[in-house]
Amino acid sequence: MGFPHPSHPRETPILSKYFGDAGARTLDGWRARGGYEALQQALATDPVDLQNVVKDSGLRGRGGAGFPTGLKWSFMKPDGKIHYMLCNADESEPGTFKDREIMRWTPHGLVEGVALAAHAIYAETAYIYIRGEFTEPYAHVTRAVEEAYAAGVLGANAMGSGKRVDVHVHRGAGAYICGEETALMNSLEGRRGNPRIKPPFPAVAGLFGKPTTINNVETLATVPYIIKHGAEWYKQFGRADNPKSIGTKLFSVCGNITRPGNYEVALGFPFKDFLYDLCGGPLPGREIKAVIPGGSSVPILTREEAENTIMDYEGMAAAGTLLGSGGVIVFDDKQDMVRQIARLVRFYAHESCAQCTQCREGTAWTLRIMERIRDGEGTAEDIDTLLSIADNMTGKTICVLSDSCATPVVSGLKKFRGEFEARIAANRSMVTVPGAFRATAA
Amino acid sequence: MSHGPSASGGALVAAPLHGAHHDEPHVPVFTDAARAELDMILSRYPSKQAALLPALWLVQDARGWVSDASMAEVADALGITPAYVKGVTTFYTMYHQHPVGRHFIQVCTTTPCNVCGAEDVVTSLLEHSGCGDLGLTSADGRFTVIEVECLGACGFPTPIMINNDFVESVTPESVPRILSELK
Numbered sequence: 098m099g100f101p102h103p104s105h106p107r108e109t110p111i112l113s114k115y116f117g118d119a120g121a122r123t124l125d126g127w128r129a130r131g132g133y134e135a136l137q138q139a140l141a142t143d144p145v146d147l148q149n150v151v152k153d154s155g156l157r158g159r160g161g162a163g164f165p166t167g168l169k170w171s172f173m174k175p176d177g178k179i180h181y182m183l184c185n186a187d188e189s190e191p192g193t194f195k196d197r198e199i200m201r202w203t204p205h206g207l208v209e210g211v212a213l214a215a216h217a218i219y220a221e222t223a224y225i226y227i228r229g230e231f232t233e234p235y236a237h238v239t240r241a242v243e244e245a246y247a248a249g250v251l252g253a254n255a256m257g258s259g260k261r262v263d264v265h266v267h268r269g270a271g272a273y274i275c276g277e278e279t280a281l282m283n284s285l286e287g288r289r290g291n292p293r294i295k296p297p298f299p300a301v302a303g304l305f306g307k308p309t310t311i312n313n314v315e316t317l318a319t320v321p322y323i324i325k326h327g328a329e330w331y332k333q334f335g336r337a338d339n340p341k342s343i344g345t346k347l348f349s350v351c352g353n354i355t356r357p358g359n360y361e362v363a364l365g366f367p368f369k370d371f372l373y374d375l376c377g378g379p380l381p382g383r384e385i386k387a388v389i390p391g392g393s394s395v396p397i398l399t400r401e402e403a404e405n406t407i408m409d410y411e412g413m414a415a416a417g418t419l420l421g422s423g424g425v426i427v428f429d430d431k432q433d434m435v436r437q438i439a440r441l442v443r444f445y446a447h448e449s450c451a452q453c454t455q456c457r458e459g460t461a462w463t464l465r466i467m468e469r470i471r472d473g474e475g476t477a478e479d480i481d482t483l484l485s486i487a488d489n490m491t492g493k494t495i496c497v498l499s500d501s502c503a504t505p506v507v508s509g510l511k512k513f514r515g516e517f518e519a520r521i522a523a524n525r526s527m528v529t530v531p532g533a534f535r536a537t538a539a
Numbered sequence: 540m541s542h543g544p545s546a547s548g549g550a551l552v553a554a555p556l557h558g559a560h561h562d563e564p565h566v567p568v569f570t571d572a573a574r575a576e577l578d579m580i581l582s583r584y585p586s587k588q589a590a591l592l593p594a595l596w597l598v599q600d601a602r603g604w605v606s607d608a609s610m611a612e613v614a615d616a617l618g619i620t621p622a623y624v625k626g627v628t629t630f631y632t633m634y635h636q637h638p639v640g641r642h643f644i645q646v647c648t649t650t651p652c653n654v655c656g657a658e659d660v661v662t663s664l665l666e667h668s669g670c671g672d673l674g675l676t677s678a679d680g681r682f683t684v685i686e687v688e689c690l691g692a693c694g695f696p697t698p699i700m701i702n703n704d705f706v707e708s709v710t711p712e713s714v715p716r717i718l719s720e721l722k
Contacts, residue, residue, distance in 0.1 A: 230691060233705060267593070269592065
C-alpha cells in the first residue's frame with residue numbers, strides 16, 4: 098500500500114507492502130497475509146541451514162554498517178552456552194524513520210523475524226530494544242508479542258516445535274548512542290549507555306556477557322521472506338552486475354523534498370530517478386543543493402554527485418559516501434550549509450557519551466567553532482582548526498560517534514567551502530580592527 | 540535540586556504537579572499493581588539490574604518525574620546503590636529529574652526538521668504556551684517545552700511529542716489549536 102504515499106510503480110514493496118494497512122497489525126491479519134509460515138518452517142530447520150540460506154541470499158545489515166547477516170549468524174555455534182538474540186530498534190540516526198514504520202504497520206513481521214533469528218543462532222531468548230520516544234511502535238510491538246504468546250507462537254513450545262523462544266520488548270529512555278550495539282547492551286543491562294571496547298565482539302561476549310547476535314529491525318523483518326521464498330528469489334533484486342548489493346532497501350526521505358516518506362526499491366536504483374520521479378524532486382521554484390544519502394553520519398553529496406549515484410553499497414562508496422541506514426536528507430538552494438552543518442554538529446555534541454576524550458572534547462570544540470563561523474565571528478584559521486580537530490576525531494575512539502561528527506564538517510568543507518569562507522570574510526569584527534591584515538586572509 | 544533541561548538554567552516557575560514535593564515524605568511507588576508489574580518485568584532478565592530502565596519508567600508513569608527518593612526506592616528494589624541509579628537516570632534524556640508541566644512537549648529541531656522550519660515551531664510553542672523559555676513550566680502548570688534531538692519522524696516535519704503522544708507535521712500556525720486542546 099505504501100505510507101504516507103501509495104507505492105510508486107517503480108518501488109519493489111516487500112517489507113512495505115502492508116504499510117498503511119492496519120489489518121496487518123493483528124496476529125490473525127498477519128497470518129491471513131502469509132505471516133508466521135516462515136517461522137513455522139524455520140523452527141523445523143537446522144540453524145546451520147538457516148544461516149546458510151541467509152548467507153547465500155546476500156542480505157547485508159540494514160542498520161548502517163552493511164555487514165553480511167548470514168556470516169554474522171554463522172559466528173554462533175551450538176556450544177551449549179546461553180545465547181541472546183537482540184533486535185536493535187533504537188532507530189535514532191537523523192533522517193531515518195523506516196524501522197518506525199515497520200514496527201507501526203507490521204509488528205508481527207518483526208516478531209517473526211526476531212523469533213526466527215533466535216532459533217538460527219541457538220538462542221532461546223530475544224530482546225527488542227526500542228528507543229524511548231517510539232511510544233506507538235512500542236505499543237504495537239508489545240501487543241504483537243502478547244498476541245504471539247497467547248497463540249503459542251512464542252513461549253516454551255513455539256508453534257508446537259518443542260523449542261523455546263522467548264521475545265521481550267525493552268524500552269530505551271532517550272540516548273542516540275544506545276543505537277551503537279554495545280551501548281545498547283549496556284543500556285539493556287541497566288547501565289549508562291557507554292559503548293564497550295571491542296574485542297570481545299558480541300558473538301563472544303555480548304549481552305549479559307553471553308554470545309549475542311544483534312541485528313537491525315529492517316534486517317530481521319526481511320529474513321522471513323528469504324526463508325519462505327529462498328535465497329535465489331531474493332537475489333533477483335539488485336543490479337545484475339553487482340552481486341555485493343542484493344535485495345530491496347527501505348529509504349526514508351526527508352528535508353526539502355516534495356513527497357517525504359519511506360520508499361522501498363531494489364538496490365541499484367538510480368538516485369536521480371529516485372529523487373525526482375519517486376520523491377517528486379524539490380519544492381516548486383527550488384533546486385536541490387545537497388543530499389545526505391544514508392543518515393546524518395555519512396558524507397554529504399552535491400546535487401550533481403547525487404544525480405550520478407547508484408543506490409547500493411558499492412554505488413554510494415564510489416560516490417565517496419555510504420548507503421548507511423538509508424536516511425536521505427535533502428537540502429534545497431534556500432539552505433545555508435554552514436548553519437545546517439553546525440546544527441548537525443550540535444546533535445553529535447549533545448549525544449556524545451563523553452567517555453572518549455577525542456569525542457567529548459572534539460564534538461564540543463567543533464560545535465563552538467562551527468557556531469561562531471555561523472554567527473559571522475569566525476576567523477580564517479578556523480577552517481584549518483576544524484579539519485585538524487576532525488582528523489583527531491576520526492578512527493581514534495571506542496565507537497564511531499566521534500567520526501560521525503567529523504564527517505559532515507569535512508565533507509561540508511570539501512564541497513561547500515565557499516559558504517564557510519564567505520561567512521568568515523563577512524566577519525565584521527575582523528574588518529573593523531585597525532591594521533587587521535587577517536581580514537583579507539579568507 | 541537537579542537542573543532542568545533548560546539551556547538557560549533558569550529557575551522553575553511552576554509548582555510540582557505530580558505526587559510529592561521535595562519536602563514531603565516519599566510515598567512508595569512499588570506497591571500493589573506497580574510491584575506486581577515490576578516482578579513481571581524482573582522475570583524477563585537474568586539480572587535484577589536489567590530492570591532499571593523499566594523500573595524508572597514505572598516511577599515516571601506513576602509520579603510524572605523521578606525524585607531522589609524514588610531513585611532510592613528503585614535502588615532498594617533492584618539491589619543496587621542510589622548513586623548508581625542516579626548515574627543511570629541522568630544519562631538518559633527522557634527521565635525528568637524535576638516536576639514538569641502536565642503536558643511535556645518535546646520539539647525536534649535536528650537538521651531534517653530544522654530545514655523545514657522547526658525553529659519557528661519552537662518559537663510559536665514558547666509564545667502560545669506561556670512558558671517563556673525552553674525548559675520552563677508555564678505559570679498555570681500546563682506546559683513545559685523543550686527542544687530535543689531527532690525524534691525519528693523526519694518525514695513528518697515538525698514532529699512534537701506531547702507526553703507519550705506524537706503529533707506530526709506541526710507548523711507555527713497549527714500550534715495554537717494543538718495547545719488549546721490540552722487542558
